[in-house]
Amino acid sequence: MDITLSKAQQDISKEARRFLKKECSPDFVQEMFEDDKGYTDDLWSKIVELDWPAMCIPEQYGGMGLDLLDLIMVLEETGRALMPGPFFSTILLGAETIIAAGNDSQKETYLPKIANGEIKGTLALYEPDSGADPGYIQMEAKSDGNGFILNGTKILVPDAHVSDFIICVARTQPGDDAEQGVTLFLVDPKSDGITVSLLPTMDATRKYCGVEFKNVPVSTDNVLGEPNQGWGPLCRAMQRVQVAISAESIGGAQWAMEAATDYAKIRIQFGQPIGAYQAIKHRCAQMFVDVESSRSLLYYAAWAQDNEEPTAAAIAASAAKTYCTETFNNVSCGTIQVLGGTGFVWENEIHYYLKRAKANEVALGDPDYHRERILKLLSL
Amino acid sequence: MDYRYTPEQEAFRQGFSSWVDKNLPEGFDPTKRRNFNTSEDLLAAYKAFQKRLYEAGYTALHYPKEYGGQGKTMVEEAIVTQTISEKCMELRQIGVITFGMAVPTIYTCGTEEQKQEYLPKIMDGTHLWCQGFSEPEAGSDIANVSTMAIKEGDHYVVNGQKVWTSMAHMADYCILLVRTDPETTKHRGLSYLLLDIKSPGVDVRPMKQMTGESEFTEVFMDNVKVPVENLVGKEGEGWMIAITTLMFERVLGDVTMATAYEKTIKNLISMAQNVKRSGRPVIENPLFRQKLAQHYIEIMVLKYHGLRNFGKTIKGGVPGPEGSIGKLLWSEPNQRITNNAIMMQGPLGQITEGSPWAIDEGAWQYGFLRSKGNTIEAGSSEIQRNIIGERVLGLPKDASRAAIKK
Numbered sequence: 001m002d003i004t005l006s007k008a009q010q011d012i013s014k015e016a017r018r019f020l021k022k023e024c025s026p027d028f029v030q031e032m033f034e035d036d037k038g039y040t041d042d043l044w045s046k047i048v049e050l051d052w053p054a055m056c057i058p059e060q061y062g063g064m065g066l067d068l069l070d071l072i073m074v075l076e077e078t079g080r081a082l083m084p085g086p087f088f089s090t091i092l093l094g095a096e097t098i099i100a101a102g103n104d105s106q107k108e109t110y111l112p113k114i115a116n117g118e119i120k121g122t123l124a125l126y127e128p129d130s131g132a133d134p135g136y137i138q139m140e141a142k143s144d145g146n147g148f149i150l151n152g153t154k155i156l157v158p159d160a161h162v163s164d165f166i167i168c169v170a171r172t173q174p175g176d177d178a179e180q181g182v183t184l185f186l187v188d189p190k191s192d193g194i195t196v197s198l199l200p201t202m203d204a205t206r207k208y209c210g211v212e213f214k215n216v217p218v219s220t221d222n223v224l225g226e227p228n229q230g231w232g233p234l235c236r237a238m239q240r241v242q243v244a245i246s247a248e249s250i251g252g253a254q255w256a257m258e259a260a261t262d263y264a265k266i267r268i269q270f271g272q273p274i275g276a277y278q279a280i281k282h283r284c285a286q287m288f289v290d291v292e293s294s295r296s297l298l299y300y301a302a303w304a305q306d307n308e309e310p311t312a313a314a315i316a317a318s319a320a321k322t323y324c325t326e327t328f329n330n331v332s333c334g335t336i337q338v339l340g341g342t343g344f345v346w347e348n349e350i351h352y353y354l355k356r357a358k359a360n361e362v363a364l365g366d367p368d369y370h371r372e373r374i375l376k377l378l379s380l
Numbered sequence: 381m382d383y384r385y386t387p388e389q390e391a392f393r394q395g396f397s398s399w400v401d402k403n404l405p406e407g408f409d410p411t412k413r414r415n416f417n418t419s420e421d422l423l424a425a426y427k428a429f430q431k432r433l434y435e436a437g438y439t440a441l442h443y444p445k446e447y448g449g450q451g452k453t454m455v456e457e458a459i460v461t462q463t464i465s466e467k468c469m470e471l472r473q474i475g476v477i478t479f480g481m482a483v484p485t486i487y488t489c490g491t492e493e494q495k496q497e498y499l500p501k502i503m504d505g506t507h508l509w510c511q512g513f514s515e516p517e518a519g520s521d522i523a524n525v526s527t528m529a530i531k532e533g534d535h536y537v538v539n540g541q542k543v544w545t546s547m548a549h550m551a552d553y554c555i556l557l558v559r560t561d562p563e564t565t566k567h568r569g570l571s572y573l574l575l576d577i578k579s580p581g582v583d584v585r586p587m588k589q590m591t592g593e594s595e596f597t598e599v600f601m602d603n604v605k606v607p608v609e610n611l612v613g614k615e616g617e618g619w620m621i622a623i624t625t626l627m628f629e630r631v632l633g634d635v636t637m638a639t640a641y642e643k644t645i646k647n648l649i650s651m652a653q654n655v656k657r658s659g660r661p662v663i664e665n666p667l668f669r670q671k672l673a674q675h676y677i678e679i680m681v682l683k684y685h686g687l688r689n690f691g692k693t694i695k696g697g698v699p700g701p702e703g704s705i706g707k708l709l710w711s712e713p714n715q716r717i718t719n720n721a722i723m724m725q726g727p728l729g730q731i732t733e734g735s736p737w738a739i740d741e742g743a744w745q746y747g748f749l750r751s752k753g754n755t756i757e758a759g760s761s762e763i764q765r766n767i768i769g770e771r772v773l774g775l776p777k778d779a780s781r782a783a784i785k786k
């Protein structure tokens with residue numbers, strides 16, 4: 001038993017904090033919020049220099065083969081800094097899905113280029129009729145003898161506008177059971193018949209797109225893994241993504257908690273710092289309880305993905321996704337209350353955190369979905 | 381990072397687990413909330429089981445052998461206390477203060493004579509201890525203790541009253557917080573005594589609690605003589621001793637607590653499966669499913685937060701005021717869990733032990749009532765949030781309290 005972060009993990013974390021402080025200031029985030037592309041090539045190349053995209057890609061495909069927990073050290077910091085750009089979509093939604101579902105040659109084609117920063121990619125999962133359950137897939141892909149033809153609309157596809165590949169989740173057999181008849185397709189967003197448009201969403205530090213598919217042919221070579229068998233591997237990949245988004249959320253929550261506490265020490269009303277009033281003090285204390293306890297669950301959930309048996313790992317991912325994203329939302333809301341009117345103005349960064357918190361909470365299965373999933377995993 | 385036991389630790393766990401199965405008292409039923417109807421029976425069972433644990437080498441594993449421990453690490457101790465809390469917490473519950481407070485205090489701050497005198501007799505089950513800190517005018521504000529101990533020759537003469545003293549009616553000794561210097565106020569002037577509760581002048585009166593049981597008592601002390609060699613540390617150090625020695629055991633306590641609550645969640649799940657309301661098992665109700673899953677998550681949080689702190693401590697970290705988190709992470713969820721357990725039972729939720737319609741022999745009704753004490757005992761939730769706010773986050777004290785301190 002050894003339940004502490006290694007020296008190397010602590011170093012990754014410190015290094016990431018230092019880097020982001022310099023390269024991803026609040027002003028930069030604000031600028032990217034207003035910008036359609038949403039990141040700069042300069043930031044991307046610096047991330048690549050730090051080898052962040054390579055961390056969790058297996059060594060035989062040009063990566064570093066590190067554990068999810070190592071990457072969590074970075075993601076807490078990118079969450080804290082609200083780092084904009086297609087990093088999360090590429091290395092988690094893209095790379096993890098390819099690792100879980102792809103065949104050898106697909107991995108050979110994509111993973112080394114993801115690891116060295118050459119390409120970016122994302123996952124097209126949600127549809128206009130989607131609910132909390134990400135398994136409701138209705139978009140059709142019809143077999144035409146040589147391959148498949150994609151038709152339909154995907155929404156809430158992160159960073160599709162800057163992606164070099166999109167993994168599209170579509171139905172190849174009728175029905176509404178995701179376990180049966182769902183296939184993953186690798187498509188190039190620049191292909192004929194694909195239209196990508198930016199969606200206005202609350203959290204514009206992460207760009208979400210709508211993607212329209214009109215008679216888009218996909219060859220059988222670009223079926224990721226096996227036809228009709230896409231859901232199982234996708235779920236395995238998504239579990240890791242759920243833990244990753246939990247890490248990002250805790251990084252953000254940590255920032256918000258510190259903002260509230262710092263302000264409570266300096267803002268004087270009725271002759272004393274507002275942090276001396278228990279209504280404020282206890283709110284801050286509860287934020288600390290929520291953030292620290294969430295982080296404890298997060299570290300276990302991350303470790304579990306690489307070490308526990310599948311059911312325990314799945315439960316841990318759902319528990320972390322629920323608890324950590326709810327914490328981020330609660331802490332952001334609490335911080336706004338502590339900041340008073342100062343927290344309500346556009347110039348104060350807290351609203352970006354609240355917006356990211358809400359986006360993270362409803363993405364990838366909301367808390368109600370994950371609570372129900374935990375009971376199903378327990379065979380209840 | 382690795383949450384798993386090493387093969388040696390796992391073998392130790394399995395060995396202890398089967399030892400417990402073979403050494404439980406005759407007829408002990410681990411699924412029942414209560415196996416003993418009187419406090420005398422419970423005390424006798426505690427002492428007998430503690431003696432067996434001691435003889436088999438399963439007591440106070442992280443303490444040195446010369447004081448009745450086993451000279452092993454906190455990991456082995458955690459394995460033992462977790463297994464006990466899973467299989468027979470009833471046999472250990474009344475010893476929580478003895479092992480969580482008396483032992484670490486005497487071991488860390490006691491003289492060599494005190495250690496020799498008291499520790500082995502705790503380990504082998506001879507003596508049960510209780511904690512006499514709270515008084516009518518000193519609850520959360522524990523530094524306001526007014527029980528006086530005046531030195532006269534080779535002993536102190538103690539006068540005063542303690543309240544909410546758990547298990548004093550069963551205990552042999554009491555860790556007692558007293559004021560030795562009447563001239564000083566608050567923290568200064570407090571001292572820490574070891575009191576033989578059978579001493580002349582000590583009057584213990586059990587108090588009936590809202591659960592109907594009498595777990596705690598009032599303790600009146602009228603010219604009680606306590607030998608000067610029963611002072612722990614120096615005069616005036618009582619406050620420091622009271623707050624600083626307990627951190628390590630709290631880290632262990634949180635890990636043990638998590639195991640106990642995992643069992644509660646298992647019981648809650650089987651209750652929800654077995655109990656039908658309007659003809660359907662409660663487990664099928666989507667609202668209760670959400671609550672059940674949330675409780676499951678909260679207990680995971682308790683467990684992995686406890687382990688994270690434990691992990692730091694066994695690597696040489698010194699636990700600090702952030703330990704207050706652990707207290708909040710079990711006491712507050714336990715109130716929600718037991719409340720929802722009753723709500724799942726619908727109108728039958730108010731039926732208590734003794735009725736054929738009582739669900740799980742009224743265990744949830746008892747649990748619901750008992751949980752109300754959880755956010756008060758051992759430092760209320762408000763006090764824990766004050767500690768976190770002021771000592772961890774560095775927020776200023778309230779002006780009125782800051783003024784009192786001066």
Ligand SMILES: Cc1cc2nc3c(=O)[nH]c(=O)nc-3n(C[C@H](O)[C@H](O)[C@H](O)COP(=O)(O)OP(=O)(O)OC[C@H]3O[C@@H](n4cnc5c(N)ncnc54)[C@H](O)[C@@H]3O)c2cc1C
Nearest residue numbers: 511512513514519520521544545546753756757758760762
């Ligand atoms: C089941 C049980 C077992 C116990 N066992 C023992 C024992 O074995 N030995 C022992 O010594 N004591 C024991 N206690 C006593 C316990 O430690 C006290 O009850 C506790 O410290 C609170 O003190 P009080 O009851 O006087 O409440 P008070 O201190 O009067 O508190 C009343 C309310 O005011 C709040 N409050 C007080 N001060 C503040 C503040 N500064 N800021 C905000 N809110 C505040 C409290 O949180 C609480 O809600 C036990 C209590 C219970 C319930």
